[in-house]
Amino acid sequence: MTDRVLGVLGGMGPLASAEFMRQLTLLTPAERDQDHIPAILWSDPRVPDRTAARQGRGPDPLPALVRGIRGLEAAGCGAIAIACNTAHGWIDGMRAATHLPILHIVEAAAEALRLQGIGPGPVGVMGTAGTLAMGLYQQGLEGDGWAVSVPTEEEMARLVSPGIALVKANRVAESYAPLAEAARALAERGARAVVLGCTEIPLGIAAGPALPFPVVDTIEALALAAIRWASPDAARAAA
Amino acid sequence: MTDRVLGVLGGMGPLASAEFMRQLTLLTPAERDQDHIPAILWSDPRVPDRTAARQGRGPDPLPALVRGIRGLEAAGCGAIAIACNTAHGWIDGMRAATHLPILHIVEAAAEALRLQGIGPGPVGVMGTAGTLAMGLYQQGLEGDGWAVSVPTEEEMARLVSPGIALVKANRVAESYAPLAEAARALAERGARAVVLGCTEIPLGIAAGPALPFPVVDTIEALALAAIRWASPDAARAAA
Numbered sequence: 001m002t003d004r005v006l007g008v009l010g011g012m013g014p015l016a017s018a019e020f021m022r023q024l025t026l027l028t029p030a031e032r033d034q035d036h037i038p039a040i041l042w043s044d045p046r047v048p049d050r051t052a053a054r055q056g057r058g059p060d061p062l063p064a065l066v067r068g069i070r071g072l073e074a075a076g077c078g079a080i081a082i083a084c085n086t087a088h089g090w091i092d093g094m095r096a097a098t099h100l101p102i103l104h105i106v107e108a109a110a111e112a113l114r115l116q117g118i119g120p121g122p123v124g125v126m127g128t129a130g131t132l133a134m135g136l137y138q139q140g141l142e143g144d145g146w147a148v149s150v151p152t153e154e155e156m157a158r159l160v161s162p163g164i165a166l167v168k169a170n171r172v173a174e175s176y177a178p179l180a181e182a183a184r185a186l187a188e189r190g191a192r193a194v195v196l197g198c199t200e201i202p203l204g205i206a207a208g209p210a211l212p213f214p215v216v217d218t219i220e221a222l223a224l225a226a227i228r229w230a231s232p233d234a235a236r237a238a239a
Numbered sequence: 240m241t242d243r244v245l246g247v248l249g250g251m252g253p254l255a256s257a258e259f260m261r262q263l264t265l266l267t268p269a270e271r272d273q274d275h276i277p278a279i280l281w282s283d284p285r286v287p288d289r290t291a292a293r294q295g296r297g298p299d300p301l302p303a304l305v306r307g308i309r310g311l312e313a314a315g316c317g318a319i320a321i322a323c324n325t326a327h328g329w330i331d332g333m334r335a336a337t338h339l340p341i342l343h344i345v346e347a348a349a350e351a352l353r354l355q356g357i358g359p360g361p362v363g364v365m366g367t368a369g370t371l372a373m374g375l376y377q378q379g380l381e382g383d384g385w386a387v388s389v390p391t392e393e394e395m396a397r398l399v400s401p402g403i404a405l406v407k408a409n410r411v412a413e414s415y416a417p418l419a420e421a422a423r424a425l426a427e428r429g430a431r432a433v434v435l436g437c438t439e440i441p442l443g444i445a446a447g448p449a450l451p452f453p454v455v456d457t458i459e460a461l462a463l464a465a466i467r468w469a470s471p472d473a474a475r476a477a478a
Contacts, residue, residue: 003285014264014275021257021282031408036253036284040310043260045275046242071279075310169270 004037004230007077007100009068011043012050012084013168016199016219020083023223028231037230040075042068050086051130062090066097079103081226085127085197085218089134101229105218106140108225109195112216113146118193120145124186126160126179127197137197149191151182160201167200175204180211187213243276243469246316246339248307250282251289251323252407255438255458259322262462267470276469279314281307289325290369301329305336318342320465324366324436324457328373340468344457345379347464348434351455352385357432359384363425365399365418366436376436388430390421399440406439414443419450426452 006024010017021041030036047065052058065087072080080102082088088105095102113123123146125137138148151160159178166175179201183194193214196202202217245263249256260280269275286304291297304326311319319341321327327344334341352362362385364376377387390399398417405414418440422433432453435441441456 011272011275011277013272014278015261018257018260018264021260021280022254025253025257026409028409032404033250033252033284033286033288033407036250036282038250038285039253039280039282041260041278041280041282042314043275043278043280045272046277047272049272071314074313075281165271168272170265170267 004078005076006037006039006226006230007069007072007075007080008039008041008083009065009072009080009087010041010083011045012047012087013200014043014045015167015170015172015203017041017043017083019203020081020199020219020223023220024226027220027223028227037227040072040077042071044068047087050084050089051128054086054089054130054133061087062093065090065094069094069098069100073098073100079226079229081222083199083219083222085136085199086130088136089130103222103225103229104140105222106136108221109137109197109216109218110141110144111225112221113193113195116193116214116216118214121192122147122149122190124149124183124189124191124194125197126151126182126186126194126201128164129156129161131197132156137195149186149189151186155182155185163204164198164200167203172203173207175200176208179204180208183211183215187211243317244315245276245278245465245469246308246311246314246319247278247280247322248304248311248319248326249280249322250284251286251326252439253282253284254406254409254411254442256280256282256322258442259320259438259458259462262459263465266459266462267466276466279311279316281310283307286326289323289328290367293325293328293369293372300326301332304329304333308333308337308339312337312339318465318468320461322438322458322461324375324438325369327375328369342461342464342468343379344461345375347460348376348436348455348457349380349383350464351460352432352434355432355453355455357453360431361386361388361429363388363422363428363430363433364436365390365421365425365433365440367403368395368400370436371395376434388425388428390425394421394424402443403437403439406442411442412446414439415447418443419447422450422454426450
């Protein structure tokens, strides 16, 4: 049993947060309730849209993100996982507002690439327009030797952004076709793996046939990072 | 958008809590993140085992339950849903400790029976040994004209209790056979519907073929009760 309590800043979107909690549970070696990791999920879907803010079309999400972090601090959490890739664009502001460690989803995705044996070379990254414009994955992965390719503007407008919106509107099954087409396009242009760098995308991709190339589910990757934080011994045993 | 924040007392077990958050999301009419219900999930799997406490074999869970409720109050929640049937055996103690309304899972299950058109008459209830010994469903349903039948002691020991434990140990697929056998036995003895009165049981029953008689998923029933609380207008629109 661990006494480390994980704080999960979520609701962006709420289905991805629920899936994060599910993966956190299923990936933890456990025989009974009391073996699982205590966690508080702050699921606040009212956080202003991150991509709209990045594009100057909406309010700053930072105050709402910091409000969630303060709530998780008050609840006794020892670290924060943020179940939304785009929100990581405000991580400097969040880190300045808390003494708690924040597990970074791009570092978790890099670890997942390593565990899948994907060494330096071309990898594709799908994400929101905000995540891609901020270069979160380009900056986070290129220092380690991966060369990041992203969907074209046409693919973003026709496939990726609508696919993400379908998941947020609870139309998960319909999101598979556009999201899978965008992933296949990246693989056809040379990506050896595709990082599903928006927490809605793995939900859509799971709703249809498995893709014939490696993908990184950033919900699962962040859950594994949280398990390593909460119970280093258990994470070793599962590896 | 609603400004009512739902508090979810969970972790008993954590997989059921994640499923509750998933159902809460999928059953809410929503087009985008900001249409979903703000919620805080207090997932504390360290709460002492409820059935063991009821049987005098373990510590009282009430202090841990009240700690969670205090945390949800401090986080700004306006009502509490408890994603564990057996924990409702301590609802008087919890209600004495908070001014917040607590949505009762047995009332939610009764509403689900009504919505499925299951009128007065025999219904089966599966649950933990603690839930059945405390008579939570017998008391909650018999006043409304349902006659509750429960698994035999032999079925509890051989099928239901081991099935629940398998879900808590992340062995969901294996739990289907024993849980489905116990449900079928209740139907064969005359139950017109079977209430899955432990939040682990619907997870197991969902892992195999659908049963050929009505069942009440108490996770879904509680999620619908929470949606009715959070946004009465949206709940009406979905009905």
